[in-house]
Amino acid sequence: MKAMLKWYEQTDNGRSGVISSRIRLVRNWKEYKFPSKLDEKESSEMIHRLEFGLKDLGEELSSPLTFSMLGDLNELDRVALKERRAINSSIAGKKTPVGILLSESEDTGIIFNGDDHIRIQALKTGLHLEELWEQASSIDDYLNERFPYAFDDRYGYLTAFPTNVGTGMRASVVVHLPMLSQGRKFSSLIGEMGRFGAAIRGVYGEGEDNFGALYEVSNQKTLGQTEREIIDTVTKAAIQLTNQEMQVRKLSLQRRKVEREDEIYKSYGVLKYARRLTSRDAMIFLSQMMAGLEDGLIHTKEEFNVYRLMLGIWPAGLQKISDRPLNKEELDMARAEFIRKELPELN
Amino acid sequence: MLCEKCKIREANIQYTEVVNGVKKEHHFCAQCAKEMDFGVYAAIFDGEFPLGKLLSGLLGIEDTEKGPDKLQQIACPTCGTSYSEFVKDSRFGCADCYSVFGPLMEDSIKQLQGSLMHTGKTPAFQRMDHESQNEDSDEDGSDNSRNELCELDARLKEALRFEDYETAAVCRDRIKELRKGNEGNA
Numbered sequence: 001m002k003a004m005l006k007w008y009e010q011t012d013n014g015r016s017g018v019i020s021s022r023i024r025l026v027r028n029w030k031e032y033k034f035p036s037k038l039d040e041k042e043s044s045e046m047i048h049r050l051e052f053g054l055k056d057l058g059e060e061l062s063s064p065l066t067f068s069m070l071g072d073l074n075e076l077d078r079v080a081l082k083e084r085r086a087i088n089s090s091i092a093g094k095k096t097p098v099g100i101l102l103s104e105s106e107d108t109g110i111i112f113n114g115d116d117h118i119r120i121q122a123l124k125t126g127l128h129l130e131e132l133w134e135q136a137s138s139i140d141d142y143l144n145e146r147f148p149y150a151f152d153d154r155y156g157y158l159t160a161f162p163t164n165v166g167t168g169m170r171a172s173v174v175v176h177l178p179m180l181s182q183g184r185k186f187s188s189l190i191g192e193m194g195r196f197g198a199a200i201r202g203v204y205g206e207g208e209d210n211f212g213a214l215y216e217v218s219n220q221k222t223l224g225q226t227e228r229e230i231i232d233t234v235t236k237a238a239i240q241l242t243n244q245e246m247q248v249r250k251l252s253l254q255r256r257k258v259e260r261e262d263e264i265y266k267s268y269g270v271l272k273y274a275r276r277l278t279s280r281d282a283m284i285f286l287s288q289m290m291a292g293l294e295d296g297l298i299h300t301k302e303e304f305n306v307y308r309l310m311l312g313i314w315p316a317g318l319q320k321i322s323d324r325p326l327n328k329e330e331l332d333m334a335r336a337e338f339i340r341k342e343l344p345e346l347n
Numbered sequence: 348m349l350c351e352k353c354k355i356r357e358a359n360i361q362y363t364e365v366v367n368g369v370k371k372e373h374h375f376c377a378q379c380a381k382e383m384d385f386g387v388y389a390a391i392f393d394g395e396f397p398l399g400k401l402l403s404g405l406l407g408i409e410d411t412e413k414g415p416d417k418l419q420q421i422a423c424p425t426c427g428t429s430y431s432e433f434v435k436d437s438r439f440g441c442a443d444c445y446s447v448f449g450p451l452m453e454d455s456i457k458q459l460q461g462s463l464m465h466t467g468k469t470p471a472f473q474r475m476d477h478e479s480q481n482e483d484s485d486e487d488g489s490d491n492s493r494n495e496l497c498e499l500d501a502r503l504k505e506a507l508r509f510e511d512y513e514t515a516a517v518c519r520d521r522i523k524e525l526r527k528g529n530e531g532n533a
Binding site: 028030032033034036037045048049052053137140141144145148149150151152153154155156157158159160161162163165166167169184187190191205206207208209221222223224225226227230 | 356357359376377378425426427428436437438439440441442445449452455456459460461462463464465466467468469470471472503504507512515519
């Protein structure tokens with residue numbers, strides 16, 4: 001039987017420049033102190049009670065959920081989960097017990113005892129914050145029916161960090177901005193977005209070091225706005241940014257089409273034939289391919305999801321494929337091989 | 348404008364320093380700013396809670412103005428988080444910390460969040476809790492099942508503590524039954 005596709009392997013051709021959407025909700029169970037104040041025994045007890053109470057959740061969602069303790073996973077699996085965005089670095093590095101309930105396609109996840117007791121996450125390719133919110137919210141209700149939350153009429157859902165209090169929600173969209181981010185006005189554009197409540201950060205680093213030009217747009221504030229208002233703000237910011245990106249690209253097609261074609265075909269050539277690739281180069285060339293496909297400058301024989309490759313070229317994922325630890329040189333070789341195998345022929 | 352440290356990247360962070368009343372402006376790129384020792388402000392560039400430690404910056408400043416001694420003595424009775432610990436980590440230790448430290452940090456939260464009033468979703472279960480309390484006073488039947496629910500929950504907790512999953516399963520099923528029954532009555 002063919003393995004189920006992971007969420008990032010599914011394609012969504014809805015809007016150029018938009019890669020994926022995510023809703024994250026954090027909640028705390030009234031009965032316990034927040035995770036930073038729980039000892040190991042209390043943490044384990046709480047995680048087991050949560051897991052036990054959610055035994056039937058998979059059935060309810062009609063998507064089986066697998067539970068694991070982060071500490072029981074080997075280092076590689078843990079880092080791979082982080083590379084695939086199932087957990088964040090703060091959770092990956094935690095020394096106290098952490099539990100993870102994850103769906104097979106990894107689009108739905110609940111983390112127990114991270115920074116807060118409960119962290120619900122829903123992911124999907126394309127721009128779908130509204131739909132993800134409904135999904136996350138129904139999981140939230142299911143949990144709340146079993147575990148009363150720490151909630152205050154004034155401050156809303158109480159969280160360990162004051163930056164999450166209120167809705168406890170972070171709505172985020174990953175966008176691809178290879179041309180816009182090179183422009184002089186990009187930093188002022190980021191500032192402008194901030195003024196209406198959206199924060200932008202590089203997915204793989206800041207400024208010029210964000211190879212591949214993937215940016216995450218998310219809400220800055222969590223208190224004083226409804227979930228729908230937050231979703232609206234982030235959606236508008238994502239649309240605004242990708243529209244501007246597309247305008248710049250349209251201009252580039254009018255003014256320097258040959259140069260762009262040349263760049264894109266060269267990128268394809270390197271990706272298709274190189275024997276060694278650093279993550280930096282791989283991201284830059286994949287980003288070129290992504291833009292080329294969107295702008296119709298290059299066509300592949302089969303449908304091709306570039307983002308899947310962008311998530312697949314990191315050390316833990318490659319070492320999992322090779323099934324052994326790799327040094328830097330071996331990693332560059334494994335990366336080139338992985339991309340060579342996955343890259344479809346051109347039309 | 349280029350970053351005054353690396354002189355390569357575009358500066359997108361403006362840092363205003365006030366030393367002995369003399370104001371000085373600096374311009375850095377995010378990368379250099381992150382590497383430099385801005386103390387608590389460096390955390391702004393980190394990860395998921397970009398404003399997390401900013402709060403401790405805000406509170407830290409307040410702290411010296413109001414005289415730290417009195418505030419240092421404040422601690423949360425539930426989890427033991429002290430005011431200085433709270434300022435250092437910008438992190439609450441439990442739900443009760445909000446009522447202990449809340450009044451001290453209203454301004455900072457307002458600055459951080461732009462609001463002090465939650466307007467989003469409210470938990471469905473907590474609402475039911477209020478309603479069922481009202482009903483309880485009228486009906487003896489639901490009062491009994493409520494007591495049994497509390498007891499079962501305690502037994503479930505105990506069973507889990509000792510990893511007695513058989514007893515836990517029995518309790519869980521009974522709780523389910525009772526909850527269903529309550530819904531049927533309502």
